Amino acid sequence: MLHLILFLGFGAACVAGAVNLLAQRHPINSALSLVVVMGALAGEYLLLGAEFVGAVQVIVYAGAIMVLFVFVIMLLNAGEEELTKGSRVALLFGVPGLVAGSLLVAWVLLHSNTGEVAVGALPGPPKAIARLLFHDFLLPFEVTSVLVLIAIIGAVVLAARPEPPQAKRES
Amino acid sequence: MTPHLHLWLIPVLPLIGAAINGFLGKKFSRPAVVSVALAFCGAAFAMALWIAAQFSSLPIPVLETFAPWLRAGSLHVDFAFYLDQLSLVMILVVTGVGFLIHIYSVGYMWEEGGFYRFFSYLNLFMFFMLTLVLAGNYLVMFIGWEGVGLASYLLIGFWFTKDSAASAGKKAFIVNRIGDFGFLIGLFLMIKHFGSLDFGQVFSSAASLPVETAGAGLLTSIGLLLMVGACGKSAQIPLYVWLPDAMEGPTPVSALIHAATMVTAGVYMVARSHVIFERAPIAMMVVSVIGTLTALFAATIGICQTDIKKVLAYSTVSQLGYMFMACGVGAFSMGIFHLMTHAFFKGLLFLAAGSVIHAVGGEQDMRKMGGLRSKIPWTFWTMTAATFAIAGFPPFAGFFSKDAILFQAFVSPYGSWLYWFIGVFTAFLTSFYMFRQWFMTFFGEYRGQEHPEEHVAPAGAAASHGHGGIHESPRVMLVPLVILAVLAVVGGWIGSERFGKFLSPAVGQVPSVAASESPAASLQASEEHVSEGLLTSVSILAAVLGFGLAWLLYHQRPQLPQEIAAALGGFYRAVANKYYVDQLYAILFVNPLIEGSRDILWHGVDQGVIDAAVNDSAEGAEHVSDSVRHMQSGNLRSYAGWVALGAAVAIAYMIWTGAR
Amino acid sequence: MVPLYYYLALSGILFACGVAGFLIKRNLITIFLSIELMLNGVNLSFVAFAAHWHQLSGQVFVFFVMVVAAAEAAVGLAIIISVFRTRQTLNVDQINLLKL
Numbered sequence: 001m002l003h004l005i006l007f008l009g010f011g012a013a014c015v016a017g018a019v020n021l022l023a024q025r026h027p028i029n030s031a032l033s034l035v036v037v038m039g040a041l042a043g044e045y046l047l048l049g050a051e052f053v054g055a056v057q058v059i060v061y062a063g064a065i066m067v068l069f070v071f072v073i074m075l076l077n078a079g080e081e082e083l084t085k086g087s088r089v090a091l092l093f094g095v096p097g098l099v100a101g102s103l104l105v106a107w108v109l110l111h112s113n114t115g116e117v118a119v120g121a122l123p124g125p126p127k128a129i130a131r132l133l134f135h136d137f138l139l140p141f142e143v144t145s146v147l148v149l150i151a152i153i154g155a156v157v158l159a160a161r162p163e164p165p166q167a168k169r170e171s
Numbered sequence: 172m173t174p175h176l177h178l179w180l181i182p183v184l185p186l187i188g189a190a191i192n193g194f195l196g197k198k199f200s201r202p203a204v205v206s207v208a209l210a211f212c213g214a215a216f217a218m219a220l221w222i223a224a225q226f227s228s229l230p231i232p233v234l235e236t237f238a239p240w241l242r243a244g245s246l247h248v249d250f251a252f253y254l255d256q257l258s259l260v261m262i263l264v265v266t267g268v269g270f271l272i273h274i275y276s277v278g279y280m281w282e283e284g285g286f287y288r289f290f291s292y293l294n295l296f297m298f299f300m301l302t303l304v305l306a307g308n309y310l311v312m313f314i315g316w317e318g319v320g321l322a323s324y325l326l327i328g329f330w331f332t333k334d335s336a337a338s339a340g341k342k343a344f345i346v347n348r349i350g351d352f353g354f355l356i357g358l359f360l361m362i363k364h365f366g367s368l369d370f371g372q373v374f375s376s377a378a379s380l381p382v383e384t385a386g387a388g389l390l391t392s393i394g395l396l397l398m399v400g401a402c403g404k405s406a407q408i409p410l411y412v413w414l415p416d417a418m419e420g421p422t423p424v425s426a427l428i429h430a431a432t433m434v435t436a437g438v439y440m441v442a443r444s445h446v447i448f449e450r451a452p453i454a455m456m457v458v459s460v461i462g463t464l465t466a467l468f469a470a471t472i473g474i475c476q477t478d479i480k481k482v483l484a485y486s487t488v489s490q491l492g493y494m495f496m497a498c499g500v501g502a503f504s505m506g507i508f509h510l511m512t513h514a515f516f517k518g519l520l521f522l523a524a525g526s527v528i529h530a531v532g533g534e535q536d537m538r539k540m541g542g543l544r545s546k547i548p549w550t551f552w553t554m555t556a557a558t559f560a561i562a563g564f565p566p567f568a569g570f571f572s573k574d575a576i577l578f579q580a581f582v583s584p585y586g587s588w589l590y591w592f593i594g595v596f597t598a599f600l601t602s603f604y605m606f607r608q609w610f611m612t613f614f615g616e617y618r619g620q621e622h623p624e625e626h627v628a629p630a631g632a633a634a635s636h637g638h639g640g641i642h643e644s645p646r647v648m649l650v651p652l653v654i655l656a657v658l659a660v661v662g663g664w665i666g667s668e669r670f671g672k673f674l675s676p677a678v679g680q681v682p683s684v685a686a687s688e689s690p691a692a693s694l695q696a697s698e699e700h701v702s703e704g705l706l707t708s709v710s711i712l713a714a715v716l717g718f719g720l721a722w723l724l725y726h727q728r729p730q731l732p733q734e735i736a737a738a739l740g741g742f743y744r745a746v747a748n749k750y751y752v753d754q755l756y757a758i759l760f761v762n763p764l765i766e767g768s769r770d771i772l773w774h775g776v777d778q779g780v781i782d783a784a785v786n787d788s789a790e791g792a793e794h795v796s797d798s799v800r801h802m803q804s805g806n807l808r809s810y811a812g813w814v815a816l817g818a819a820v821a822i823a824y825m826i827w828t829g830a831r
Numbered sequence: 832m833v834p835l836y837y838y839l840a841l842s843g844i845l846f847a848c849g850v851a852g853f854l855i856k857r858n859l860i861t862i863f864l865s866i867e868l869m870l871n872g873v874n875l876s877f878v879a880f881a882a883h884w885h886q887l888s889g890q891v892f893v894f895f896v897m898v899v900a901a902a903e904a905a906v907g908l909a910i911i912i913s914v915f916r917t918r919q920t921l922n923v924d925q926i927n928l929l930k931l
Binding site: 003004007011014015018019021022027030031034037038041044045047048049050052053056057060061064065068069072073075076078094098101102105106109110112116122124128129132133136137140144147148150151152154155156157158159162 | 832833834835836837838839840841843844845847848849851852854855856858860861863864865867868871874875878879881882885887888890891893894895897898899900901902903904905906908909910911912913915916920921
Binding site for chain 2: 862923924928930
């Protein structure tokens with residue numbers, strides 16, 4: 001019972017944050033809504049017993065990546081989004097498509113008999129995860145570390161300021 | 172033991188001349204071109220004479236195979252040349268008259284452009300014609316047949332920048348092709364039923380078949396189809412329309428091709444195929460009917476023509492009709508006899524007409540001539556000889572041959588008095604229009620322009636060379652005229668009986684002789700002698716009457732022809748307009764073909780289907796890319812949309828196929 | 832006890848919102864945020880299935896997703912900064928030179 005209530009609470013927060021992300025016009029509001037979503041998601045992970053994942057979610061995702069986003073938004077200071085007229089095609093296909101898609105998914109889910117998940121069903125202590133990470137998934141681990149290295153270098157190069165003898169440049 | 176005569180040399184020598192002049196002649200000087208052309212043509216003539224000299228000692232017939240050609244299943248065709256009495260006569264006529272005309276052309280064409288081209292074409296024509304008459308099988312004959320048509324086209328349209336000349340060349344070639352189509356089908360029938368095109372095999376197979384008196388059979392079909400080809404080549408009804416237009420070519424061309432040699436190819440072919448015709452009475456009848464009708468028809472047109480060459484053109488058609496009449500009644504050798512004498516006097520008539528035209532500075536309308544006999548005496552006397560010959564006055568050449576034809580038409584089992592009667596009437600008309608031409612050209616007052624060299628010549632016939640007044644032609648043109656005039660006088664003196672006997676191994680006996688060799692005929696023999704004399708007198712009378720009428724209308728009372736023409740009104744106009752046959756053909760055949768070509772084949776098929784297929788597929792590609800290009804708009808959100816759509820489709824597909 | 836498909840439904844909703852934002856929004860950064868939202872929804876799905884089938888590798892995979900998301904966010908934001916420097920706008924409709 002409690003499990004269900006907690007699930008629904010966190011779930012509502014997720015959905016509200018997601019919808020707010022769509023509804024807001026200024027990107028900073030959308031970014032902050034996304035932080036809310038990530039926080040709520042961390043809660044969901046804990047309900048499922050994935051304690052390490054939940055912690056990492058908060059620390060890395062919400063704490064580093066979203067901070068990066070907020071930094072960039074504040075750096076560029078682009079302002080609110082303009083309201084231009086929407087595409088009629090998107091409306092024509094999008095809305096019915098969306099409704100149909102959701103109905104389909106809902107129907108599939110309601111008719112599936114997947115069984116229930118208990119609270120803390122699968123504990124994920126750091127030790128167990130580390131064992132997997134450095135044993136079975138060693139290669140992907142090393143590759144992703146290279147990937148991060150590349151991303152760092154790429155970001156530095158891409159965002160570097162152009163050569164000084166340029167006229168007015170926005171800071 | 173068969174001596175090696177190297178018959179193939181006779182056609183090939185002019186071919187070499189044609190090649191040399193054709194490829195290199197542009198750089199040669201005129202004398203060089205002339206030497207090449209005359210040397211090779213003369214060499215062919217010399218060879219023909221050499222063969223004639225030893226003819227009696229040769230094992231006739233001689234068949235020489237030059238090279239193998241076709242081996243198609245059971246059909247064997249080689250490049251083979253065949254010498255017998257018939258081909259000997261033909262090569263002598265072709266090379267002899269041809270050589271004389273070559274000499275004449277030197278003078279006639281001296282101031283024309285394209286000099287080397289003319290002589291190259293003339294030699295080329297000689298090559299094809301000699302191939303035709305020396306051929307040992309129908310296929311080699313067909314090479315020559317087509318080739319002379321080609322040479323005719325090239326030479327008629329010699330002044331190709333002139334529209335009428337180019338059209339006349341086309342007309343000649345196309346009408347000839349219609350005839351050739353019939354000829355080809357005849358050849359196909361021969362291949363199918365006799366398995367060969369070789370003269371020896373075809374004729375022996377045909378000889379084993381019975382005479383088709385009951386109705387049309389294989390031999391009748393072959394004969395009729397061959398006759399279609401002959402009608403095209405020898406300008407008989409209904410395919411004669413190209414010959415008058417062919418007068419657009421230079422006069423030596425008219426003399427050589429359209430009088431002496433090419434148009435006689437049809438007669439030669441029918442005579443060569445006499446074995447087939449003799450067994451197909453219906454075909455024989457068709458041949459003689461066509462020949463007789465054409466003779467009469469062309470003669471009636473000839474009496475109203477005003478162009479000096481057109482008169483001679485229709486006269487040629489008419490005389491060819493006589494030759495076919497002879498073949499049709501079974502007197503093949505008489506047809507060849509008339510072919511030979513006709514080559515002499517008609518060739519002479521054309522060459523002399525060319526000399527007249529040259530003298531008056533290019534004018535061809537007889538109404539603008541007159542009184543020329545004192546000014547161009549050599550031309551006058553040679554043309555006189557030819558005119559008397561064609562009219563059939565004894566002792567000139569034409570009398571013997573024409574009279575022989577008329578006699579055979581009367582007595583032959585294939586002939587009838589009707590053919591004879593029409594033939595005599597046509598002889599009267601022939602005499603009339605030839606003397607009409609004679610009087611109009613040479614007698615009376617000169618009705619042309621005062622200084623003819625200023626006259627703009629219609630066909631560039633050696634028009635302006637700056638020497639004043641009406642003058643005689645140079646000697647190089649006169650010598651052939653004189654030689655031909657001598658031949659026109661003495662050419663018939665060999666006599667029809669001796670000639671017929673000479674040719675009989677090749678073309679069979681004439682009907683009168685064949686009849687007289689049967690036992691029941693001895694009673695008729697004496698009657699025939701009597702009627703032969705009577706018939707001959709009638710034909711001489713017809714010739715004299717023609718002369719008299721022409722003398723009356725064109726010498727004594729020159730204003731009478733106008734009055735008669737006016738009195739006859741529409742009938743006269745119809746004849747003067749050649750019975751509107753050209754217009755009729757235009758309505759029936761030419762215009763529908765042109766319109767059909769233009770509307771159906773050009774607009775419909777070429778533009779509508781072929782071009783449209785290409786253009787429409789290109790346009791289709793354009794339309795497709797036009798609509799597809801919107802996918803790459805640069806609009807990131809549409810790209811995002813496509814990505815999402817693609818992902819959705821991929822996932823749906825994976826779910827559908829149950830992928831794990 | 833929460834049925835599995837509740838988690839899946841939540842994950843689906845998050846993902847759908849992410850796609851919607853990706854297609855609808857005009858600001859370049861907001862589009863990126865939607866991409867992050869999508870990735871989060873997928874993470875939830877991974878963890879839920881890991882719990883259902885008692886396989887820890889589901890949770891490990893979440894790590895990898897996060898790493899990739901981080902790398903992608905870094906590079907993407909760097910690109911956004913350069914684009915902004917050149918075009919002075921973050922309106923995605925005006926960044927339309929990606930064509931022939």
